[in-house]
Amino acid sequence: MTRRRTARLRRTLLAGTTAVAVTAVTAGIVAAAQEPAKAATGPELSLVAATTSVTLTTWKEDPGVYLDLGTYLIAEGTPLELKVTRKSYKDPVTVTQTVFQGGKTKTKKLPTGTVTDFSGLPGFSEITVTDEAGKKVLTRSESFCPNNASGRVRPDAPATSKYPESCPTNPFTLGSVWGVEKGWAANTYGGSYTEPVQLPAGTYTAEVGVAKKYRDLFGIADKKATVKVTVVERSYEDEVRSTGAAPRSAKAGEHAGHAEHAGHGAGHQAPTAHSGHGPGHAPSPAEAAAPLTSGAGPSYNVGHGPLKAAPPALPWALKKKQLKSAPSPRAGDSGGQTDGSRQAPALAPPSKRPTGKPSVPDVPKPDLRSLPAYGITVTDGEEDIPGKDYLAFSANVWNAGPAQLVVDGFRSPGKDKMDAFQYFYDAKGKQVGYTPTGTMEWDPRPGHEHWHFTDFASYRLLKADQKEAVRSGKEAFCLANTDAIDYTVKNANWHPNNTDLSTACGEENSISVREVLDVGSGDTYTQDLPGQSFDITDVPNGTYYIQVLANPDKRLQETDLDNNSALRKIVLGGEPGKRTVTVPAHDLVDAN
Numbered sequence: 001m002t003r004r005r006t007a008r009l010r011r012t013l014l015a016g017t018t019a020v021a022v023t024a025v026t027a028g029i030v031a032a033a034q035e036p037a038k039a040a041t042g043p044e045l046s047l048v049a050a051t052t053s054v055t056l057t058t059w060k061e062d063p064g065v066y067l068d069l070g071t072y073l074i075a076e077g078t079p080l081e082l083k084v085t086r087k088s089y090k091d092p093v094t095v096t097q098t099v100f101q102g103g104k105t106k107t108k109k110l111p112t113g114t115v116t117d118f119s120g121l122p123g124f125s126e127i128t129v130t131d132e133a134g135k136k137v138l139t140r141s142e143s144f145c146p147n148n149a150s151g152r153v154r155p156d157a158p159a160t161s162k163y164p165e166s167c168p169t170n171p172f173t174l175g176s177v178w179g180v181e182k183g184w185a186a187n188t189y190g191g192s193y194t195e196p197v198q199l200p201a202g203t204y205t206a207e208v209g210v211a212k213k214y215r216d217l218f219g220i221a222d223k224k225a226t227v228k229v230t231v232v233e234r235s236y237e238d239e240v241r242s243t244g245a246a247p248r249s250a251k252a253g254e255h256a257g258h259a260e261h262a263g264h265g266a267g268h269q270a271p272t273a274h275s276g277h278g279p280g281h282a283p284s285p286a287e288a289a290a291p292l293t294s295g296a297g298p299s300y301n302v303g304h305g306p307l308k309a310a311p312p313a314l315p316w317a318l319k320k321k322q323l324k325s326a327p328s329p330r331a332g333d334s335g336g337q338t339d340g341s342r343q344a345p346a347l348a349p350p351s352k353r354p355t356g357k358p359s360v361p362d363v364p365k366p367d368l369r370s371l372p373a374y375g376i377t378v379t380d381g382e383e384d385i386p387g388k389d390y391l392a393f394s395a396n397v398w399n400a401g402p403a404q405l406v407v408d409g410f411r412s413p414g415k416d417k418m419d420a421f422q423y424f425y426d427a428k429g430k431q432v433g434y435t436p437t438g439t440m441e442w443d444p445r446p447g448h449e450h451w452h453f454t455d456f457a458s459y460r461l462l463k464a465d466q467k468e469a470v471r472s473g474k475e476a477f478c479l480a481n482t483d484a485i486d487y488t489v490k491n492a493n494w495h496p497n498n499t500d501l502s503t504a505c506g507e508e509n510s511i512s513v514r515e516v517l518d519v520g521s522g523d524t525y526t527q528d529l530p531g532q533s534f535d536i537t538d539v540p541n542g543t544y545y546i547q548v549l550a551n552p553d554k555r556l557q558e559t560d561l562d563n564n565s566a567l568r569k570i571v572l573g574g575e576p577g578k579r580t581v582t583v584p585a586h587d588l589v590d591a592n
Helices: 027-033 212-218 236-243
Strands: 044-049 053-059 071-076 080-085 094-101 104-109 121-131 136-144 150-152 175-180 184-187 202-210 225-234 368-370 374-379 390-399 405-411 417-425 431-443 450-453 457-463 468-471 512-517 521-525 533-535 542-550 565-575 578-582
Touching: 044 202, 044 225, 071 175, 175 184, 202 212, 368 542, 368 565, 374 565, 374 578, 390 457, 390 512, 390 542, 390 565, 405 431, 405 450, 450 512, 512 521
Parallel strands: 053 225
Antiparallel strands: 044 071, 071 184, 080 094, 080 175, 094 104, 121 136, 121 202, 150 184, 202 225, 368 390, 374 390, 390 521, 390 533, 405 417, 405 512, 417 431, 431 450, 457 468, 457 542, 542 565, 565 578
């Protein structure tokens, strides 16, 4: 069952995220295929165009063209792998490259300032657009996320990519892994993370190249890709009248946290954007900016609430290039190494509640940690009660591992609540113990409508002396791996299964539910959700702290119980009915 969060406070979603379908060997790919293979001392990277021409749409009601030109970065010989981290929120973001050579791996630190956040390589691609007369009408540079829409370019390439599906946008991300698998290509187009450009209807020529600093850094040839671009103007209203329904939105996976889970591999079909309108009703022109194409299913950064979806995946592009087999790099988790190859225990819950004596064995356990609150704002609440003020915020609790958090709920026939149990696994993934850990309850409110685990986290507004002033009514949660918080920690799972609510939290008539928080991932609840706020109507102005507290009653068994709290300083002002909030930066992170 798909679910939509009813939202008064909504993050703006940028339209876009189309992919050019590649159904044959294109001229650019053939040319790249004819180059001789090089000794694999690092990835052999090349920029190619999957097609020589594309047609893009500008809408009369919301003019703007999204430059999905069908250009891809191909990795041959070995993968392109980057690990992006920061020691704390007081430290800048740094990046190291994993170099595969002779069956071994080594790390290469890239220059300071190569990246400033976790969204990708800034200024990677350089785009020049000229009109039919040869006049330059546009120049721009765009960031590149190596985890963008990707797919195989050779039939003998690995069947799946071990790398994650997108680059994190959570402001408090700590570590990320970016990569283009060997024999795969990643779309250089940023999808919904980019801004549209103003181009009237007509014919243009686009040249796309890689910025010199990245060519030098990664050994990419200075060879531009050229694409003919035809821009057509369409009317959103005419489209609705002629078809009787809205154009399918380019934002494949909008509200992706609540779409049917279509999987994350290349070639999966993206779900239709869930605009919240009934049949025959159209989304806004911004939502209809381009046609929906094949792509990946919902991915990260979707949260429990509407955030930007990941770009769609690249359809399989055949590339006739034979490479000498390179030695397989060392795989697995050892000595602090995480390469994403670990597979999590099965997510299917047992059909019956556990039997035998409960026990907490001496095996690895999860480590729940809270992120500081963000997306903080004052609202009048969902019901528009005059004179009422609410402080709304987004919050995330994540699992630093080294083990999954696995919680099952079992319902006795006719009961309104489920009994919850935490499970424990040995190094081989075999279940070796369980313990009771509270309850699960059905939440019927719009925006929820699933089973909540009642002992996961708590939100509190603390006074300047850090004594409690207000406690949020939100104290039960559906667990889902909505955000990649740190994929460099040991045992991190780069491909968690339950990344959306449709797979994670059951139906009203469910008799059992399994909720899982994987290592490296976190669960975000955004500020537009019912209960995701404090009633501050009678709270005096002044300095306060929003506390996000994981495992408040310590019922869950963890590796460490001393790192469960995160505080975010705020300053309340204004007058009743017109309250204000000021949110100072949290160390180097300035995200309100």
